[in-house]
Amino acid sequence: MIILGIETSCDETALCLLETREKDGGMEYRILANIVNSQIDLHRGYGGVFPALAKREHTKNLPILYKQLPEMKIDAIAVTQGPGLEIALWTGIVFAKELGEKLQVPVIPINHMEGHIVSTLLSGSEPHSDFEKLRHLQFPSLAILISGGHTEIVKVDGIGKYKILGRTLDDAVGEAFDKAARMMGLPYPGGPEVSKLAEQARAEALSKTITLPRPMIHSKDINFSFSGLKTAVLYLLKELVNITDNQKKEICREFEDAVTEVLISKTKEALDENEYSALIIGGGVIANKHIRQAFENLAQEYNLPLYLPASGLTGDNALMIALAGAMKKGSSEPDFKAIGNLSLEN
């Protein structure tokens, strides 16, 4: 079947056409089109995503991007229902429902975080003409979801069967990166900027004169807290007054180290509590090379197959939404609404 994916939960307007078919008990897919239109340059002036602007841009761009897709007979539409900015989510949902009505095809609501989970089963983001096998996943697997809005450790018992084992009690990892970056005068989104400076600190082997806390690293549960780390950066910056470029790089490296150590330590705790067949890492923050490497080492240590999104699929995209829709086998719910805080356990 050919499925149209639509994603508008934050500051990316994304559309995708994905064809899937069942073969030998598994799924095969081919990407017919995959468009991601980022609004980052527009939001940068606000230091973060400005919801009303996101809504305006999604509404304006959805029909324009839709016209860029190859003309094909669509069998179903999958659209992000949440979590995300509600007014942004609605733009995609309204567009999907109107189109579904016009084409007389089902419209499937998708949880954005489920999208990040299944994105790790694809081997790339570029359109291709030959069918490819979808990566097979064994259950139960453990998913670590790290993005700008979420930090969750999830037991995956099957597609659609999720149990949240731990989550952040305050800021999400990506949010902490973005806030720390902002304090240091780095542009939005801060994650890639902090990571760039951290890498420079490592390459230049700068001495370690700065220490930041590892929040909740020894707590017995597998929840996270990143707001203390952000506050520690704030105090440090107040102390340093005239911060040098090297000090900035050092802070970035220490920040990245602190986040990585906490993520790995909590993942280990979860892995030690239960038998898992695979480790999945999804969400925008896994674009971070240092964190990626740490999870690669961890998977090796635990002898678990590791599922990471291919490049071009770490951030928000509609391909993961279309795939999640295809895996739900086209079940339609005509009256669904946008849900800003939609949980994976819904």
Ligand code: KG4
């Ligand atoms: O999944 P995503 O694209 O959007 C949400 O659903 O939130 O994640 C975006 C987040 C932002 O906070 C961004 O700063 C962070 O991912 N991010 C990074 C890196 N690239 C993106 N954080 C750390 N290091 C990176 N290289």
Ligand code: ZN
């Ligand atoms: Zn996301």
